[in-house]
Amino acid sequence: MRVMIVDDEPFIREGLKQLIEASGHDCRVVAEAGNGLEALDKIKTEKIDLMFVDIKMPAMSGLEMIERIKKYNLSDAQIVILTGFADFDYARTAMRNNITYYLLKPVQVDELEKVLIKTENCHIDRINQIYRQQKKILQEMLEDEEDDENVDGNVMSDILSKQKDINFLIDEVRRNNEMRKREKKEIGYEVDKYVAEHYRENISLKQIGEIFFVNNVYLGQLFKKRHNMLFKDYITSLRMADAEDMLLNTNKRIYQISEELGFTNADIFISKFVQLKGITPNQYRIKNRMKSDHAEI
Numbered sequence: 001m002r003v004m005i006v007d008d009e010p011f012i013r014e015g016l017k018q019l020i021e022a023s024g025h026d027c028r029v030v031a032e033a034g035n036g037l038e039a040l041d042k043i044k045t046e047k048i049d050l051m052f053v054d055i056k057m058p059a060m061s062g063l064e065m066i067e068r069i070k071k072y073n074l075s076d077a078q079i080v081i082l083t084g085f086a087d088f089d090y091a092r093t094a095m096r097n098n099i100t101y102y103l104l105k106p107v108q109v110d111e112l113e114k115v116l117i118k119t120e121n122c123h124i125d126r127i128n129q130i131y132r133q134q135k136k137i138l139q140e141m142l143e144d145e146e147d148d149e150n151v152d153g154n155v156m157s158d159i160l161s162k163q164k165d166i167n168f169l170i171d172e173v174r175r176n177n178e179m180r181k182r183e184k185k186e187i188g189y190e191v192d193k194y195v196a197e198h199y200r201e202n203i204s205l206k207q208i209g210e211i212f213f214v215n216n217v218y219l220g221q222l223f224k225k226r227h228n229m230l231f232k233d234y235i236t237s238l239r240m241a242d243a244e245d246m247l248l249n250t251n252k253r254i255y256q257i258s259e260e261l262g263f264t265n266a267d268i269f270i271s272k273f274v275q276l277k278g279i280t281p282n283q284y285r286i287k288n289r290m291k292s293d294h295a296e297i
Contacts, residue, residue, distance in 0.1 A: 001049040001123055002031075003029045004029070004032065004048045004051045006033045007052070008054065016052060016082075016112075017029045021215070023116055023221065030048070035060050036065030038059075040060075043069075049078065050079075051075075051077050051079045052082055053065065055083050062081065078101070080101040081101065082102075084104065084105045101115050187212060187219075199239060200239065200260065200261055202262060202264075205220050205223070205231050237276075240272070243273060247288075248288055
């Protein structure tokens with residue numbers, strides 16, 4: 001989908017652009033505007049499928065822009081309202097203009113993901129609807145041709161051409177969806193493999209993203225979906241599993257275990273361990289070794 005972001009704050013536009021293009025969806029930001037007037041001017045020359053529009057802007061607000069688009073049928077793009085809690089009443093006004101999507105600022109990755117899925121599905125439905133309409137017209141024309149030998153050849157040629165273009169567009173959307181699913185699976189597998197081999201080192205999503213040429217925001221989102229937890233929490237869980245094994249099966253000192261697992265100091269290791277297990281590493285070692293001794297007796 002071709003996306004436009006309309007917001008008077010450049011850093012918000014840039015941040016949202018990065019999130020959208022790192023989402024893994026078939027979305028590309030092709031235009032930006034700092035107010036409603038700029039946006040109206042740009043939609044004259046740019047084909048836009050999806051707009052993210054701030055409510056309050058100078059020169060022309062988001063609501064005024066939306067009302068003008070609807071009144072004069074300037075664009076058929078789907079519109080997502082950007083709003084804060086304080087401006088939520090304005091969002092309700094926008095929804096009376098058939099705006100069904102909104103995002104609260106600051107935009108959260110998981111909320112953006114939900115909106116992109118909905119708008120992408122709607123975009124595909126719209127393409128399919130156009131396809132069905134064109135197919136129906138074509139069938140009617142073909143039926144009329146049987147009764148009328150004077151059917152305009154140019155009209156028929158135009159319909160056939162549109163039919164071909166729509167079929168190509170639908171195929172492209174489907175191919176992109178399948179390709180994106182495969183890419184996510186392949187990237188996820190490669191990242192998991194890398195993490196399994198390096199989790200004791202001081203690795204970050206940014207470093208991994210550079211290795212696999214993937215945006216780190218998208219990578220973090222993908223990682224959370226696969227493991228149902230944040231990247232840093234997953235690394236900690238792997239280290240803690242090793243810590244338990246080392247506490248029970250070796251006589252290594254706490255600081256030694258901490259160093260081997262990649263913690264910068266023993267205090268951080270102990271704090272994380274207490275946070276997850278409720279007791280210190282040393283208490284865990286004593287408690288579980290006592291259980292083992294009793295079991296042997």
